[in-house]
Amino acid sequence: MSDESYISIQSLSKHFGDVRAVDDVSFDIRRGEFFALLGPSGCGKTTLLRMLAGFENPTKGEMYIDGQPISGIPPHERPVNMVFQSYAIFPHLTVRENIAFGLRKDKLSKAEMNKMVDESLEMIALPGYGDRGADEISGGQRQRVALARSLIKKPKVLLLDEPLGALDKKLREQMQLELRDLQREVGITFVFVTHDQEEALTMSDRIAVMSAGKALEIDAPATLYERPKTQFCGDFLGTMNFFAGTVSAIGGGEATIQTSEMGQIVSKGPNMDFKVGDSVLAAIRPENVEVSMSQPEGGKGLQGKIRASAFLGDRAHLYVNVEGREEPVLSAMQNLGGTASRMGGGEQVLWLTWSDESMILLPAT
Amino acid sequence: MKKNKFGALGVYTVLYLAFLYIPVLFLPLFSFNDSIYIAFPLKGLTFKWYEAMLESGPLLNALQNSIELGISVSVISTIFGTLAAKAFTRYRIPGAKPLTAFISIPLVIPLIIMGISLLVVLKSVDVSLSLFTIGLGHVVICVPFSMFVMISRLEGFDKSMEEAAQDLGETPWMTFWRVTFPLVLPGIIASLLLCFTISFDEFMLAFFLGGEEATLPIYMWSQLRFPNKLPPVLALGSAILIASFFVVTFAELVRRRGVQMQSSSGA
Numbered sequence: 001m002s003d004e005s006y007i008s009i010q011s012l013s014k015h016f017g018d019v020r021a022v023d024d025v026s027f028d029i030r031r032g033e034f035f036a037l038l039g040p041s042g043c044g045k046t047t048l049l050r051m052l053a054g055f056e057n058p059t060k061g062e063m064y065i066d067g068q069p070i071s072g073i074p075p076h077e078r079p080v081n082m083v084f085q086s087y088a089i090f091p092h093l094t095v096r097e098n099i100a101f102g103l104r105k106d107k108l109s110k111a112e113m114n115k116m117v118d119e120s121l122e123m124i125a126l127p128g129y130g131d132r133g134a135d136e137i138s139g140g141q142r143q144r145v146a147l148a149r150s151l152i153k154k155p156k157v158l159l160l161d162e163p164l165g166a167l168d169k170k171l172r173e174q175m176q177l178e179l180r181d182l183q184r185e186v187g188i189t190f191v192f193v194t195h196d197q198e199e200a201l202t203m204s205d206r207i208a209v210m211s212a213g214k215a216l217e218i219d220a221p222a223t224l225y226e227r228p229k230t231q232f233c234g235d236f237l238g239t240m241n242f243f244a245g246t247v248s249a250i251g252g253g254e255a256t257i258q259t260s261e262m263g264q265i266v267s268k269g270p271n272m273d274f275k276v277g278d279s280v281l282a283a284i285r286p287e288n289v290e291v292s293m294s295q296p297e298g299g300k301g302l303q304g305k306i307r308a309s310a311f312l313g314d315r316a317h318l319y320v321n322v323e324g325r326e327e328p329v330l331s332a333m334q335n336l337g338g339t340a341s342r343m344g345g346g347e348q349v350l351w352l353t354w355s356d357e358s359m360i361l362l363p364a365t
Numbered sequence: 366m367k368k369n370k371f372g373a374l375g376v377y378t379v380l381y382l383a384f385l386y387i388p389v390l391f392l393p394l395f396s397f398n399d400s401i402y403i404a405f406p407l408k409g410l411t412f413k414w415y416e417a418m419l420e421s422g423p424l425l426n427a428l429q430n431s432i433e434l435g436i437s438v439s440v441i442s443t444i445f446g447t448l449a450a451k452a453f454t455r456y457r458i459p460g461a462k463p464l465t466a467f468i469s470i471p472l473v474i475p476l477i478i479m480g481i482s483l484l485v486v487l488k489s490v491d492v493s494l495s496l497f498t499i500g501l502g503h504v505v506i507c508v509p510f511s512m513f514v515m516i517s518r519l520e521g522f523d524k525s526m527e528e529a530a531q532d533l534g535e536t537p538w539m540t541f542w543r544v545t546f547p548l549v550l551p552g553i554i555a556s557l558l559l560c561f562t563i564s565f566d567e568f569m570l571a572f573f574l575g576g577e578e579a580t581l582p583i584y585m586w587s588q589l590r591f592p593n594k595l596p597p598v599l600a601l602g603s604a605i606l607i608a609s610f611f612v613v614t615f616a617e618l619v620r621r622r623g624v625q626m627q628s629s630s631g632a
Contacts (some may be wrong), residue, residue, distance in 0.1 A: 055528055075531040088529035101543075102533030153533065357461045 005064075006031035006189055007157060012061035013213075017033070022045040022063070023213030029191060029206075034183050036200040037193045038283050039210035040236070045193045050211075052191065053082045066156055067098065081150035082159040085143045087164070089134045095145055096120075096130035100155045109110065120148040124181070140171050147179075160192035163305050164199060176202045192237045197237045209233045231365050235281050241289065243282040244364060246273050255361060256326060257282045261325040270358030279364035286332035288358035291318060292351045301351035304329065311335075320352060341348050393603040401593045414596040418604075427584035428601065431565055434496055434580060437561035438503040445504070446511025446556055447549075453512075454519040469509040477505055479506065480573030489573065492575035502570035507560040514559060518552030551619050558616045562609075 006029035014022040023046040037045040050056045052063060053117045054075035061338070063070050070078055081102075090098050090101040099117045108116070121127050124144035129137065137145065143163065150158055164172045165177065178202050183190045194200050200207045201221040208218045212310060217224060217233045226233035231242060245259035255272060257265045265282045274280055295301055307328045315335050319328035330351060395403050399411040418424060449468060453461055471479060483502050484494075492498060526548065530540040575583055578612040581601075588594040 053528075053532060074536075075528070076536055082529070082532045082534075084525040084529055086523050087526050088525040089525060090526060090529075090544060101530070102535075105534055149533065353539045 003031040004028060006066060007031075007191070007318045008064040009048075010062050010064070010294050011084045012048070012051065012063060013059045014044070014051060015058055022155065022215045025210075025213070025215045026061075027208060027215055027218050030031070031190060032187050032189055033116060034180065034190045034203055034205045035192070035203035036272040037210055038195070038197060038209040038236070040195055040196050043210040044213040045195075045210050046161060049082075049161055049191065051191045052157070053080055053159050054078050068342075079155050079156040080159055081155040081157075082161065082273060083143075083146045083150055083163050085161045085163075087146040089142050089145055089149075089167070091134045093134060094130065095132050095134065095137065095147075097128070098134060098145055099149045100151055101149060110291065113195055116152060120152050122276050123151075123185075139167055140175065143175065147182070150244045151188070156187065157191060160190060161191055162195070164196075165193075170201070179203060197336075201237070209236060211236075227360060228283075229271065229362065231281055231283070231362050234362060238284050239286055239330060242287065242362075245282060247276050247278045247280055247361075248272055252274060253290070257361070262322065265359060266356045267359040267361050268356040268360070271361050274361060274363075281362045282359055283362050284354055284359050286317065286330040288354050289329060289331040290353045291320070291333055292353065293333050296353055301353045302329070303349060306350070320350070322352070389606065392599055392606060396596065396599040396603045398596075400594055401502055403595065413525075414600040415604075418597040418600040423579075424584060424597060424601060427579045427581045430496055430578050431581035434500055434503065435561040435564040438500055439557045440505055441500075442504050442507035442511045442560045443515075443553060443556040446513075447510045447515045447553065448509040449508070450515030450519050454516055454522070455524075465512075468512060472505045472509050473539060476567075476569035480570050483570070484573045494621070495581075496574070496575070496578050496590045497569045499580065500564075500575040502574045503560075503564040503567060505569070506567070507563055510559050510563065511556040515552050516550070516554045518549055518555075518600070554619050555616060558612060 007029040008044050009028070010026050012022055012025045025044075025048065037048060039045045047056055051058055052065075054070070054072075054073060058071055065079060093101070096114075100113055101119050103113055103116065107151055117130060118127070121130055123176045124147060124178065126137075126141060126144060126148075129141070133347060134142075134145075143166070146165075160179075164175050167175060176199060179190075185250065191202070205217060207224055208215045209224065209230075210216065211232050216230050217228065224233060227239050228237065228240075232241040234242075243259050243262060243265055245256070245257040245265065247255055248258040248264070249256040250272060253268055253272060255267045255274065257267060258267055259282070261263055267282055292301065295303075302322055304322040306318055308319045310317040310319075315336065318331045318333065319327050320331060331352060367628065393404075394407075397410055397412070398407045399409040400407075450457060453465060458464065467616065479502065483498075483505075487494065487498055487501075497523040522615050526544050535543060550625070565579075566582055571580045571583050572586075579587065585598050585602075586614055588598050
């Protein structure tokens with residue numbers, strides 16, 4: 001056992017009939033880490049979580065927690081606890097009884113149990129709520145009770161299935177920070193499932209991006225966002241412009257890509273692991289595409305016309321038509337002093353520029 | 366305008382309620398009347414019909430038969446209904462829709478047809494008629510009621526409740542007792558009460574499938590021919606009225622508790 005591989009998932013697969021919900025996945029989760037399983041619905045993230053909890057049996061492979069293999073151990077004997085998507089607060093019990101539910105086997109005295117529950121209520125900032133019925137608390141409070149109910153068991157790992165999915169946007173943002181703080185405070189390893197990339201970026205130490213039963217990339221949020229290694233990851237975490245082409249020259253941290261749509265593109269990105277003649281995607285985040293109303297000096301820049309714009313308050317997305325390319329190029333600009341909101345559609349000609357460092361290369365798929 | 370509308374509706378409501386309840390109120394009224402004839406004017410207050418009721422062997426016997434029958438039928442039907450509901454809500458069963466439809470057919474077949482056809486079948490396999498055969502008939506008509514009550518209860522049941530209990534360290538058996546059972550209990554009680562009520566006042570099947578032992582509705586029917594035997598039946602009717610008032614109140618309280626729970630289970 002080591003802190004680096006506190007949870008170890010090894011060649012894990014789960015098949016439902018012909019469907020490979022989880023397909024030969026291997027990775028480690030560190031002790032005390034806030035780890036996200038991120039992916040679209042049906043990517044296998046929830047199945048993976050439920051295998052850790054013991055509600056699904058793996059078809060193949062093994063999982064270890066703190067060095068112990070866990071498959072075959074029933075859910076009620078595993079050193080993990082789970083916060084369910086619906087929170088699963090027992091409706092026939094009070095808040096206090098819900099939180100104390102898992103303590104029955106510990107043979108505590110009434111006083112000890114009450115003390116633990118009171119501390120727990122304190123932790124989730126709901127002191128004095130113990131005697132409320134389960135139907136007398138709000139959605140956000142239910143989520144906290146579900147957390148307290150699991151954490152009072154002092155699990156080695158806490159599993160969270162879309163923990164914020166049922167809350168409205170404001171509350172969700174607040175709970176993201178609270179969950180993060182709570183995790184640091186208790187020091188328990190959190191593994192949570194989400195389809196919301198923003199949530200994963202905000203809360204986690206590391207993210208595993210999943211697609212079609214595979215864990216495509218596992219890394220820290222900033223690394224995954226700035227230097228994705230796959231088209232899926234770049235596309236799922238935020239948005240990205242992709243230009244297909246072949247490598248015509250590479251070396252010295254610089255590559256030239258010949259594209260059919262837009263001529264040559266130069267990349268000085270992080271991933272230079274390609275040969276001349278390889279099919280690649282040159283990719284750039286919309287916020288790295290700058291828009292100017294006049295042609296920049298030196299004749300650089302790509303000329304285009306605005307096809308559509310989406311005003312998002314603090315920023316705006318511009319969809320720019322570029323000659324030779326079917327899809328518009330997306331640019332995100334800050335709405336400083338209302339510049340973006342005045343950017344209309346129509347026949348206005350503008351120029352797109354970017355730095356070669358922010359143009360990264362991905363293998364073509 | 367608005368006031369007029371309300372007035373017309375008000376009159377309608379009063380008439381409706383009067384038609385619904387005044388006949389029922391005649392029952393206790395005449396049960397205290399010192400005359401064997403059920404007619405106005407009232408003669409005077411008496412409790413002798415209640416005494417006669419308590420002393421009437423056949424009447425009490427019929428009451429006992431009906432209660433025993435009702436309890437057996439409600440318990441058996443609720444077991445079958447719950448199992449069927451559990452199967453339909455939890456598992457994917459091939460042909461689930463036609464199956465539920467077939468199980469519910471007794472709800473729409475006239476009881477007289479059910480009675481005759483069951484009688485033909487029972488006679489052809491040479492089963493002698495008794496409370497047991499009435500019970501068979503009652504179970505057939507009660508199971509669909511029980512099934513629908515339980516389906517509506519189980520459909521609102523969040524499966525993650527059971528998973529959460531196991532996740533928190535309970536074995537499947539303790540999960541059933543600490544979570545599943547308390548959550549479906551209101552449905553089970555509602556089903557028991559409903560099936561008991563159906564069996565308790567069912568006449569048609571009891572008439573066709575009954576042997577020597579009469580159920581209460583059959584006994585009451587047979588007494589209508591004898592004017593002097595009628596007042597104790599009125600007394601019994603009044604007693605049942607009071608009892609059902611309490612039962613219905615209790616059932617409604619349980620149901621409300623159940624509704625509250627479901628709305629808070631977030632499902």
